[in-house]
Amino acid sequence: MDQLVFFTREDAWSFAMGELGALSGIRAAPLAPGAGILSGQGDLALQVNGIRPLFIRHIHPVQTHLEKEEELPKAAGELTASFEGARIAVHAVDLTGERREGALLRLLLESPALARFLCGPEADFVLSVTRAQSGFYLGFSESRTMLSPRAGGIYRYAMTPETISRAAFKLTEVFDRIPLALPDSFEALDLGAAPGGWTRVLLERGARVTAVDPAELDPRVESDGRVLHYRGLSQEYLKEAGGKTFDLLVNDMRMDAFESVRVTREALPLLKSGGALVITLKLPEKGSLKKAREALSRLGEETRILFARQLYHNRSEITCVAEKP
Numbered sequence: 307m308d309q310l311v312f313f314t315r316e317d318a319w320s321f322a323m324g325e326l327g328a329l330s331g332i333r334a335a336p337l338a339p340g341a342g343i344l345s346g347q348g349d350l351a352l353q354v355n356g357i358r359p360l361f362i363r364h365i366h367p368v369q370t371h372l373e374k375e376e377e378l379p380k381a382a383g384e385l386t387a388s389f390e391g392a393r394i395a396v397h398a399v400d401l402t403g404e405r406r407e408g409a410l411l412r413l414l415l416e417s418p419a420l421a422r423f424l425c426g427p428e429a430d431f432v433l434s435v436t437r438a439q440s441g442f443y444l445g446f447s448e449s450r451t452m453l454s455p456r457a458g459g460i461y462r463y464a465m466t467p468e469t470i471s472r473a474a475f476k477l478t479e480v481f482d483r484i485p486l487a488l489p490d491s492f493e494a495l496d497l498g499a500a501p502g503g504w505t506r507v508l509l510e511r512g513a514r515v516t517a518v519d520p521a522e523l524d525p526r527v528e529s530d531g532r533v534l535h536y537r538g539l540s541q542e543y544l545k546e547a548g549g550k551t552f553d554l555l556v557n558d559m560r561m562d563a564f565e566s567v568r569v570t571r572e573a574l575p576l577l578k579s580g581g582a583l584v585i586t587l588k589l590p591e592k593g594s595l596k597k598a599r600e601a602l603s604r605l606g607e608e609t610r611i612l613f614a615r616q617l618y619h620n621r622s623e624i625t626c627v628a629e630k631p
């Protein structure tokens with residue numbers, strides 16, 4: 307019986323279960339809020355990747371289950387012994403609430419048997435340890451099979467006085483994990499821009515931004531010469547936009563996912579061919595999986611979807627990255 311640990315948002319557990327239901331002969335059990343263990347036959351990571359999950363953030367295989375922390379270095383040494391010279395990162399997640407990730411990382415990184423090839427945080431191979439009430443789950447795998455390159459799929463950013471909104475972290479997370487081919491300076495259309503967190507992130511990456519929202523923008527964004535604020539609804543803007551074209555279209559509008567896709571499709575003529583789109587699709591409390599899949603299918607009728615997932619910074623929503631053909 308093979309096993310893997312998977313991570314999801316605590317309140318997205320039932321949607322993750324709905325997705326995993328597509329796999330036959332597997333059993334999922336909760337490990338802690340927002341994490342579970344999957345048991346079944348064969349390459350479970352391949353199977354999970356194959357269903358292209360929206361609500362599973364990260365996975366790692368379990369080759370060894372241990373009860374005592376001090377047993378970790380020896381077991382980790384054995385798992386990685388034949389990979390001398392490979393670039394290996396170490397991930398630790400503590401699901402017990404005691405936040406011992408740092409101690410676990412130190413224990414592994416300072417072990418003489420492992421010191422020769424550990425680096426981090428992102429690498430081709432990953433040694434993962436997840437601590438739960440039921441013990442330590444240790445696994446070694448290729449990073450590209452794990453759905454995200456970070457431990458638990460967790461992207462932590464600090465709030466600073468410059469942070470305009472927590473929403474900004476969603477777009478930062480997209481830029482941190484998905485390579486978008488954007489020129490050094492580019493034109494971006496930001497639908498649902500207020501108070502300006504995404505606009506700010508775009509400015510930092512070299513954009514000139516048309517920010518569309520009936521609400522006020524933060525003065526630090528509003529006063530920036532590279533920002534044009536259209537103070538109205540996106541639907542109105544699209545009627546008046548004229549011939550301006552954009553390299554990137556982002557949409558964080560708070561509205562029903564189907565309506566958001568509809569408005570996005572209406573905006574596509576303004577996006578250059580090959581241009582990228584980043585959209586958050588807001589989901590209802592019930593029926594999220596069905597709604598998300600249908601919304602993506604509608605978006606996919608006119609765009610090439612590159613990525614769709616509930617990111618670490620998404621709440622009741624998923625993020626989709628697509629390209630205009």
Ligand SMILES: C[S@@+](CC[C@H](N)C(=O)[O-])C[C@H]1O[C@@H](n2cnc3c(N)ncnc32)[C@H](O)[C@@H]1O
Binds near residue numbers: 473498504538558560
């Ligand atoms: C989650 S907030 C956007 C946060 C923003 N991305 C940031 O980083 O600061 C959602 C925004 O969508 C805007 N919105 C809702 N419906 C809209 C519409 N039809 N047209 C334009 N903006 C809309 C709201 O006014 C609100 O400011």
